[in-house]
Amino acid sequence: MSRRGPVTLGLLVLLAAAVVVLAPAVGAVPLAPAEVLRALFRPEAADPVTVQIVRLRLARVVLGFLVGGGLAVAGSAFQTLLANPLATPYTLGLAAAGSFGAFLSLATSLTVALGPLGSVPAQALVWCGLEAGLLTLLARRARWGAPGLILAGVTLNFVFAAATVMLRLLADPFRLHSMDRWLLGGLDVVGWTAPAWAAGMGLPAVAVLLLSAPALDQLAFGDAVAHGRGVNVVRVRAAALLAGAWVTAACVAWTGPIAFVGLLVPHGVRLVMGPGHRLGLPAAVVTGGAFLVACDAAARTIPLLGRGAELPVGVLTALVGGPVFLLLLTGRNGRRR
């Protein structure tokens, strides 16, 4: 752990705070940063309409921060747990399972039949849970290591993706737009329901991941080494995998499968902070959060060919994240074994 680590983490926290506070200034009605600050911290002295706008946007910003942070920290943990630098929160098939649940809700009238349990987030969560449960069961029976888990996850990914395509083909054409839109991932929520649920579900699991950081440092050297150093490998692995899956499900359920945050941010953080998890995981939370909030702010300012719609943030994270990640990869190649 370098001495600079805590300072860098502090700077990242400040940067993230600035992004979160200033992001509500961006949108169809641009606001001056000073107005936003006044609306946030001294609402009685601010223009009531501005206060309303800022509060609406803040809910979205908070959701963006939670989801970006959650995906980034889950991605960091999965990369170590699966011993694979290309792992993402979606590697084990959670995004595909969540998407299947969401499509089930969007394509059918499940909400009418089941009430809130039939809603998109609820169905996404249910199917994420079923998928994770199935994977756990299979992994236990077959005593899989990381490669087995990845293969099984990728397989389930294909199965759920195929089932999702089936639903899409069978669905009423009028529902297709909302389905396709969901797959791109977006933060277009209104009100505090989504951020409150995402926080309530995700934060305890994020805490589990952060507390596992010292053990994850050892696990990055292999299970046998970690065992020899006094890590309870079976317990830590189970807890961290479950927590990572839980965070991912909480994120996907509210925003759809937003791409690249969970792959790109962990690598970016490691380049800046080094590979340790004690500072790296908190850094991934704030960096991932700030990255997604910034991408969403940018997406809101790009008019989509005059159609009045907003660019989904999942498109932007992939468009920005992809090239940046390729650059990082080519830069790192020289340093790899």
Added chain:
Amino acid sequence: MTLRARGLTFAWHRGAPPAVAGVDLRVGPGELVAVVGPNGAGKSTLLGLLSGWLRPAAGSVELEGRPLARWPARDRARRLALLPQDAAPLYDLTVREVVAMGRHPHRGAWAPLDARDRRVIAAVLAATDTSDLRDRPFATLSGGERQRVLLASVLAQEPAVLLLDEPTASLDLHHGVEVFRHLARAAREGTGILAVTHDLNLAALFADRILLMDRGRAVREGPPGEVLTAATLRPVYGADLAVVPHPTADRPAVLPAPEGPP
């Protein structure tokens, strides 16, 4: 006796022939024990059992008189260290970071390295001749350097017993000798060492005792001069070998000696 195993038996699958069958073993303070045997003899499985990574189907392992499974993981790791084969970090770490990771069982999970940690790290770097490599990325080291750094990282655990799996695999003659010289030195300082190795000659030169395994069973255990005889080795390794006195040490040496014309 620091580490003691009795009647260790283990099979990878139900119904499969046991990979380890009824092995007794002890490692005392300051002893260097080598476990040798052909591929598939059960050496690495034995190491897994001795480290607590695998649970025996029958038999027991005791560390300081207490069953291994009853030790809290962290307390166990302060006394018993393990260097598995092909250990390598997933991410880029410097040599010093790799060695510092060995302090894990002694540190609070969140505590920074204290003065004692730093002292131990400096000492094990010096003891393994890796002080100069301190700031190098681990991934850029040669095979011999890596093995010495990994050895430093397990010595940083300050274990009473150190288990190693093939610490000289893929090392050339000189670096193999060097690793065993470091092991012998750690043993002289009181650490009990058990090394699984393919290299009969390094075992012959450095080990106090040798355990010869074949198909999961302990064939013979004793000082190198007793275990490494043609009569003992031929049934295990085949006839194509000869045992001769070492030219400079009072130990046996094992040479390949094909029966027919080579």
